[in-house]
Amino acid sequence: MKLSDYTAFPADIPIIVEDNLFLYPFMISPLFLADEENIRAANDALEHNSLVMVCTAKTGSEHGRDFNAIYTAGVIGSIMRKVDLPDGRVKILFQGMQKGKILKELSTSPLRGTVDIIQTERSEAIKVEATLSVLREKVALLGSLGGQFPPDLIKTIEDNSDVQRITDLVASSMRLKKEQAFQLFVETDDEARLLKLIDYVIEEIESSRLKKEIKTKVHSQIEKVNKEYFLKEQLKQIQKELGTDNQREEEIEEYRKKLEAKKEHMEEDAYKEIKKQIEKLSRMHPDSADANLIQSYLDWVIELPFGKLSKKSLDVLEVKSQLDKDHYSLEKPKERIEEYFAVRELLDKRGIGEKAANGAILCFAGPPGVGKTSLANSIAKALKRKLVRIALGGLEDVNELRGHRRTYIGAMPGRIVQGIIEAGEMNPVVVLDEIDKVARSFRGDPTAVLLEVLDPEQNNKFRDYYLNFNIDLSKVIFIATANEVGSIPAPLRDRMEFIFVNSYTPQEKYEIAKKYLIPQELKKHGLKNSEVAISKPTLQLIISNYTRESGVRNLRRRIADILRKVAKQLLINPTLEKVNISNANLKEYLPKTVFEIDEVDKENSVGIVNGLAWTSVGGDVLKVEAIRIQGKGGIQITGSLGDVMKESAKIALSVVKVLIDNKKIDVPLSIVPTSGLDKEECSKPIEASDVYRRYDLHIHVPEGATPKDGPSAGITMATAIASILCDKKVKSDVAMTGELTLSGKVLPIGGLKEKLIAAYKAKIKTALIPKKNYEKDLDEIPEEVKEKMAIIPVSRIEEVLEFALVK
Incomplete structure (x- = not known):
């Protein structure tokens, strides 16, 4: 077909807009029409058997359907075939015949114009x-x-x-x-x-x-690498020539930006080390093992909060308020904490805050469950600082604290650096929990790292092996906790100031349960105050008969046991509005009793003495028993005792022998055995010394399976030996503690508060304690203990026997 077969030009014909392609006269092209105006233009051409012109849309005007959005030249041709598609589009087969140009715009719906053929000019x-x-x-x-x-x-x-x-x-x-x-x-x-x-x-x-x-360029490297590397290198070269960066380059640039943002707050060696590793990473192939290690290193160190500090200024009144709010009693520990932060606040206010970090490192020491860790939580809350807890119990790998060297697989920073990164600030409160349980093994001695961390003169340049540069820990507030101070190595003890958090009395436990534990557990169990009532006698019974501790951890568990059963009852019985817990129904909620300390015997006995002992879970009343057996003056000691207590028993026997020889205690000669003696011995008059020459003594400290040791059982053993050799009863309501010298002096002991609280719980009426302890430690004893029990100071064994033995 020719143009002349249709019409003469210039001619008025419909116009179809093609979004993407330029068509040429020699082409026969399928066109897919989705636009309504294009479809109408095609239908118009078919109905009137006319030509149609296909023009291309200008760039940026793909969906425009007016004359300004299209080029003014296109291809004039005919529609050979039209097919309606199921999706609503129309497919036409277009045959181009001649180039044309638009002379005049006639209509925009559909597009229609006066079109003429483009005539070419013939050159030479x-x-x-x-x-x-x-x-x-x-x-x-x-x-x-x-x-x-x-x-x-x-x-x-x-x-x-x-x-x-x-x-x-x-x-x-x-x-x-x-x-x-x-x-x-x-x-x-x-x-x-x-x-x-x-x-x-x-x-x-x-x-x-x-x-x-x-x-x-890429092909020259294909002998050394695999196909994947070849494709990546090809992409790299293309992007390099085009001047574009890939994702890895963006990551490296992001590292550089973060480093520069923190540069002013960093030490020079830290900046140089991180910058060196960034540059090394930029030169490495991304799939190499070293690149992954370096990238992992940068991900850690770039998150170190250089220069970020908690903006909250120190306020000792806020610390005091928070401690009073969170803890009942503990007056001495709270007072010492307030003094510690008062000094820091004063230094800050007078412009010498940098020296504030050179104060003592606090260590809360005491039995489990008395509130050591929660005191640290309260300090962090009052100072508005993040709390980082590092559990040291059983830690034996020095690299856990110091960090692993980067040459090892799975290397990472030490726990201290990890804690600072997690906190997001350089001055958090770091709690070193159970510092007395740090172990030592072939992996190193973690206490050596703690010596540096807790030394204010050294920790401003603490070096983590993984970081490979110094980090300043001087602004961190370190607080340690421990159960037994004696287990901490001496050099480490020297770095810390100990605040002893002692056992609670039953009355203190009652107040803590009433004001803190019960409201907290009610909230945890979804219960209201109006739905549960625990009477005062019942709560006191729970404290005395269902817990065995110095703190209140088990008491919290027992309260939780009760509230779980209450929650179940309320759900099973919807009509039940309130559950009352009393002594009568307590066994339904707590069927198993645990007697913390047995009450003392009511009858006086020969050879049985109440001793006071200190354990890691508080004080205890420890009975020392002695019997005499006809023999030749030997002594047998049982009860799983340590070397110190065995020596105490031998010293006690020697002291009592001296007292008998010096006739400072009376020995009834009637108890001296005479059977089994030869004629010569029988002919001699009986003397007081015969009582310990003709008897063997057996000293036992129940319970036999429990290991016991410590320098405070001397006077107790001496009293038991004196009682059995003199055949005098010991007062059952008297308990004692104190070490003994060969000359009969009573030496001071530790853990007095726990011991006297244990005596109070056992209903002891009289406690004998060393005179030096009476002079310096009596003010720490709770008032209710001092009111209900006579506390008598003794300085010599004669005084002990005077008070303890029944006359």
Whole structure:
């Protein structure tokens, strides 16, 4: 079909807009029409058996359907076939015939205009032929480089002599921008059109050469790496030539930005180390093992909160208020904590805050459950600082604190540095929990690291092996907790100031349960105050008969046991409004009793003495029993005793022997055995010393399976031995504690408060304690203990026997 078969030009015909492609006259192309105006234009052309013009939309106006959004030139042709598709689109087969241009705009719905054919201007034949030969040469060269022109297309160009057809073929095969394609499309001068096209082909040749050069660079490395590496390197070279960065470069740049942002707050050695590792990472291949290690290192160190400090200023009144709010009793510990922070606040206010870090390191020491860790929590809360808890119990690997060297697989910073990163500030409150349970093994001695951490003169330059640079810990508030101070190595003890948190009396436990434990557990179990009532006698019974501790941890568990059963009752019985817990029904909620300390015997006995002992869970009343067996003056000691207590027993026996020899205690001669003696011995008069020469003594400290040791049982054992040798009863309501020398002096002991509280719970009426303890430690004893029990100071064994033995 020819144009002349349809109409004469200029002619009024509909216009279809193509969003992406420039069409050329020689093409037969399928077009998919989704736009309503395009479909109407196609239907209009088919109904009137007219031609149609296909114009291309301008860049940025793909969905515009007015004359300003399209190029004013296109291809005039006919619609050979039309098919309606199921998705609502229309497919047409368009045959291009001639280039055309829009002369006049007639309609925009659908697009319709007056169109005329673009006439070409014939240039001088010789110039055109010469230029055409140059184009053929460049097209052949481009075909050999990039494969854009298949051999059959190049052959068509070589064999054809129609300039317009050749230029259209070449232009349609190249990836030209729309504006370039349009300028080439509307050019009417053959020579100028060829020259423009040659320029475009030369640009494409340079681009193809660059691509080939990149491939050559990558190909030189293919012998050393696998296919994946080859593809990544190729992408890397392409991005390098294009001036773009990949994701890894962005990560490295992000490291650099974060480092520079923190530079002013960092020490020089830290900055240099991190910068060196960033530069090393930038030179490494991303898949190498070392690159992964360095990236893991940078992820840790770049998060260190250099320069970030808690802005809250110290206020001792707030510390006092928080401690009073969270803890009942503990007056001495709270007072010492307030003094500690009062000094720091004063130093801050007077402009010498840097020296505040050189104060003592506090260590809360005492039995489990008395509130050591919660005191540290209250301090952090009052100071508005993050709390970092490091559990040291059983820790035996020094690298857990110091950090692993980066050469090891799975290396990471030590727990202290990890805690600072987690806190997000350089001055958190760090609790070193159970510092007395740090172990020592072939992996090193963690206490050596703690010596540096807890020394104010050294911890401003603490070196973590993983970081490989110094970090300042001087602004961190370290608080340690321990059960037994004696288990802490002496050099480490020297770094700390101990605040002893002692056992609670039953009355203190009652107040703590009433004011803190019950309200907290009610909240945890979803119960209201109006739904549960625990009477005062019942709570006191729980404290005395259902817990065995110095603190209140088990008491909290027993309260929780009760409230769980109450919650179940309320759900099973919806009509039940309130549950009352009394002595009568307590066994339904707590069936098992645990007697913490047995009450003392009511009857006086020979050879049985109440001793007072200190354990890791508080004080206890320890009975010492002695019996005499006819023998030759030997002594047997049982009860799983340590070396110190065994020596105490031997010293006690020697002291009692001296007292008997010096007639400071009376020995009834009637108890001296006479059977089994030879005639010579029978003929001699009986003396007081015969009582310990003719008896063997057996001293026992129940319970036999429980290990016991410590320097405070001397006077107790001496009293038991004196009682059995003198056949005098010991007062059952008297308890005692104190060590003994060979000269009969009573030495001071430790743990007095716990021991006297244990005596109070056992209903002891009189407690004998060393005189020096009476002078310096009596003010620490709770008032209710001092009111209900007579506390008598003794300085010699004679005084002990005077009070303890029944006359």
